[in-house]
Amino acid sequence: xxxxxxxxxxxxxxxxxxxxxxxxxxxxxxxxxxxxxxxxxxxxxxxxxxxxxxxxxxxxxxxxxxxxxxxxxxxxxxxxxxxxxxxxxxxxxxxxxxxxxxxxxxxxxxxxxxxxxxxxxxxxxxxxxxxxxxxxxxxxxxxxxxxxxxxxxxxxxxxxxxxxxxxxxxxxxxxxxxxxxxxxxxxxxxxxxxxxxxxxxxxxxxxxxxxxxxxxxxxxxxxxxxxxxxxxxxxxxxxxx
Amino acid sequence: xxxxxxxxxxxxxxxxxxxxxxxxxxxxxxxxxxxxxxxxxxxxxxxxxxxxxxxxxxxxxxxxxxxxxxxxxxxxxxxxxxxxxxxxxxxxxxxxxxxxxxxxxxxxxxxxxxxxxxxxxxxxxxxxxxxxxxxxxxxxxxxxxxxxxxxxxxxxxxxxxxxxxxxxxxxxxxxxxxxxxxxxxxxxxxxxxxxxxxxxxxxxxxxxxxxxxxxxxxxxxxxxxxxxxxxxxxxxxxxxx
Numbered sequence: 001x002x003x004x005x006x007x008x009x010x011x012x013x014x015x016x017x018x019x020x021x022x023x024x025x026x027x028x029x030x031x032x033x034x035x036x037x038x039x040x041x042x043x044x045x046x047x048x049x050x051x052x053x054x055x056x057x058x059x060x061x062x063x064x065x066x067x068x069x070x071x072x073x074x075x076x077x078x079x080x081x082x083x084x085x086x087x088x089x090x091x092x093x094x095x096x097x098x099x100x101x102x103x104x105x106x107x108x109x110x111x112x113x114x115x116x117x118x119x120x121x122x123x124x125x126x127x128x129x130x131x132x133x134x135x136x137x138x139x140x141x142x143x144x145x146x147x148x149x150x151x152x153x154x155x156x157x158x159x160x161x162x163x164x165x166x167x168x169x170x171x172x173x174x175x176x177x178x179x180x181x182x183x184x185x186x187x188x189x190x191x192x193x194x195x196x197x198x199x200x201x202x203x204x205x206x207x208x209x210x211x212x213x214x215x216x217x218x219x220x221x222x223x224x225x226x227x228x229x230x231x232x233x234x235x236x237x238x239x240x241x
Numbered sequence: 242x243x244x245x246x247x248x249x250x251x252x253x254x255x256x257x258x259x260x261x262x263x264x265x266x267x268x269x270x271x272x273x274x275x276x277x278x279x280x281x282x283x284x285x286x287x288x289x290x291x292x293x294x295x296x297x298x299x300x301x302x303x304x305x306x307x308x309x310x311x312x313x314x315x316x317x318x319x320x321x322x323x324x325x326x327x328x329x330x331x332x333x334x335x336x337x338x339x340x341x342x343x344x345x346x347x348x349x350x351x352x353x354x355x356x357x358x359x360x361x362x363x364x365x366x367x368x369x370x371x372x373x374x375x376x377x378x379x380x381x382x383x384x385x386x387x388x389x390x391x392x393x394x395x396x397x398x399x400x401x402x403x404x405x406x407x408x409x410x411x412x413x414x415x416x417x418x419x420x421x422x423x424x425x426x427x428x429x430x431x432x433x434x435x436x437x438x439x440x441x442x443x444x445x446x447x448x449x450x451x452x453x454x455x456x457x458x459x460x461x462x463x464x465x466x467x468x469x470x471x472x473x474x475x476x477x478x479x480x481x482x
Contacts, residue, residue, distance in 0.1 A: 003244040041342050045312025069310050069346050071286025101282050105310050159481040240400040
C-alpha cells in the first residue's frame with residue numbers, strides 16, 4: 001500500500017432536477033463518509049481511483065476526474081484509527097496506516113444516477129446512498145470540504161466543458177438540457193440566451209423530431225454529436241481569446 | 242519526511258514577449274530538472290511547495306497553484322537514486338526514499354522574470370536558469386510531461402481567470418496586455434475583439450494618460466482595478482451561463 005496517500009471520490013448524481021452525492025455510512029459510526037481507499041504501490045493513482053470506487057460502492061465504468069490533493073495538517077485526527085478499529089470497520093493491521101499523517105487525492109464524476117447500477121455498500125459500511133447536496137448529513141474528517149471543493153470545480157467547468165452526454169436521454173429537448181445546467185448551477189437561466197449559446201458551440205444535432213403528447217407545445221428534439229462533444233472536452237468548449 | 246510524495250514546481254517566466262520555464266541542472270547530471278523536493282510530515286503540502294521553491298531556487302513570494310498529482314507507475318526509474326547518490330546530488334540516507342515508488346504534486350506560477358529576484362541554485366545544482374518554452378533541454382523522469390500539463394492548464398485558465406497583474410508595468414497599453422496573452426497562447430489575436438472582450442470584464446481602469454514619445458500614435462494607458470481583478474480570480478472572469 002502506498003504510504004500516507006488515500007483517495008476520496010465525490011460522485012455527483014443528477015436525476016429529475018436534483019443534484020445528489022453518493023455517501024457511505026460506516027458500520028457503528030455516526031458520521032457519513034465519501035467512498036475512499038488506498039493506493040496499491042504497483043498501480044497508477046488514477047486507475048486506483050476507479051478500483052476504490054468499485055470496491056466501496058459497486059459502481060463501474062464511471063469516468064473520474066482528479067481535482068485536488070488535500071494535504072492540510074489538520075485533516076488528520078488522532079484517535080480516528082482507534083475508533084475505526086474498535087468498531088470493526090478496519091482490520092487492526094491498518095491502524096498504523098491511519099495513525100500517520102495522510103493526504104488524499106480527490107476525484108469527482110457526475111452521473112445520471114438512475115442509469116448507473118444501484119450502489120451497494122462494501123463490508124465495512126451499513127449503507128451507500130445518494131444524499132441531497134442541499135441537505136448533507138454530518139461527515140467525517142474533512143469530507144464536507146472535499147465535497148464543496150469538487151462542487152465549486154464542477155460549476156466552473158461548465159464554462160469550458162460540455163455536459164449532458166450520459167446524463168440525458170439520447171434525444172432531449174433544449175429545456176431538458178437547460179434544466180440540467182440549472183440543477184448543477186443551482187440557479188435559473190435565461191431561456192433565449194441559453195439556447196443561443198448552446199447552439200453556437202456546434203455540439204448539438206437537430207433530430208428533426210418533436211416530442212408530442214405533452215401539455216405544452218411539442219418541443220424540438222436534439223442529440224449530441226458525440227465526435228464534436230468529445231473534441232470540446234479535449235479542447236475546451238470554445239476559446240475566449 | 243512524508244513517504245512517497247514529492248513536489249515539483251513549474252515556474253513560467255514572461256519577459257519581453259517570451260515565455261520561459263525555470264529549470265535546474267543537477268551537479269554532474271546530463272539532464273535538467275524542475276525545482277522539486279519533499280514534504281515535511283508536519284506541514285501542509287501547499288505551504289511546503291512554497292518552501293521547496295525557495296530552497297531550490299531562492300525565489301520568494303511566488304503564488305503557486307496546485308494543478309495535478311502525477312501518480313503513474315512508469316515515472317519511477319529503478320537506479321535513479323543510485324545515480325543521484327553516486328554524484329553527490331543527494332545524501333546516501335535519501336537513497337531509500339527514492340528507491341520506493343513516489344508520486345509528485347505539481348504546482349505552477351507565472352511571473353515577470355525580470356521583476357523577481359534572480360534565481361540561484363541550491364547546493365545540489367550547478368545552475369538554475371530560465372529556458373525557452375520553445376526549446377526545452379532534455380529533462381529527467383517525467384518532468385517534460387509535467388511542464389506540458391502545466392502549460393495546457395495555464396492556457397485554459399485564460400478562459401476563466403485574469404492575468405497581467407505583476408506581469409506588466411502598473412500602467413500599460415492595451416497592446417502590451419494583448420502581447421502578454423499572445424505570448425502565453427502562442428498565437429496572434431484580433432486587436433478589436435481582444436479590446437472589446439477585455440473591457441467587458443470590467444477589471445481595467447482608464448488612467449486618462451497616454452504614452453508619448455513612441456513612433457506610433459500615443460496609446461491610452463490602463464491599470465488594473467485590483468479589487469475587481471482579485472474578485473474575478475475568485476469568481477471566474479465571467480459566468481458563461
